[in-house]
Amino acid sequence: MQISPKIFIYLLLAITLFGCSKSTNPNEQLKEDNSLSKIKERGHLIIGTSADYAPREFHMVIDGKDTIVGYDIDIAKEIAKDMGVELKIKDMSFEGLLPALNAEHVDMVVAGMVPTPERLEAVDFSITYGKSTDVNDGQKLVIKTKDKDLYTSIESLTDKKLGVQKSGLQEQIAKSQVSNAKIIYLTKIPNMVMDLKMGKVDAIILASDVAKNYVNKNPDLYITDIPLTQETKGTGIAFKKGNSQLVKQTNSTLERLMSDGSMDTIIEKNEKIVEDLNNK
Structure with a gap:
């Protein structure tokens, strides 16, 4: 059976349009988000921090052992507990945290990090947390x-x-x-x-x-009393782009801590620890 030139052109056009409708860009392909299940299967959550930021994260000798403590660390422990896993901490320079996150050397960054517009282009963030939300007190x-x-x-x-x-x-x-x-x-x-x-x-x-x-x-x-404007309020926890299940799980913990008053208790406890250390 011969196909007329007109019908052949219609068929060729339809095939071409159908082929173009499928994205060839791998970035547009939806990737299954297994960020949370991967951590649960592994049995531990790995956070990246820069432990020179008391009372958020800092080194302290406990029972003769150098230990990373602080209110960000206590919050991370709560996040791990809600996941049903252990917490592991990687201490590194602040500038190395986001590269380590995107290279998947850590699952999240917990380091007093502010979700600026520039950072939001590179990574995802949790909701912000902390006692103060005054934009000029940051x-x-x-x-x-x-x-x-x-x-x-x-x-x-x-x-x-x-x-x-x-x-x-x-x-x-x-x-x-x-x-x-x-x-x-x-x-x-x-x-x-x-x-x-x-x-x-x-x-x-x-x-x-x-x-x-x-x-x-x-x-x-x-x-000083010199005012410095901080456009973004609060600090958050950073995640690799696309790890939405991990962000959702973390937000759930943060919301619980803020709603039941535990957040203020955790922060004030660590502020007192630092105050006592300074007075020794």
């Missing part, structure tokens, strides 16, 4: 006590050296809110504090609760 400028009459406004820090944690929110704040700041990048908070004390930088930017901890144990340091 980040503080810390200086030497002897300089408190010298640095009284954001303008007074123009052209000054600012210490920030590399890849942290503080880097963005320094660049956008302090005119012509000479930014000094460091990976660890204790190194930033030491540089400030030694006069290598004029000021450092820290999260409010972390700033209070260091100032409480260093009377030669001072938290």
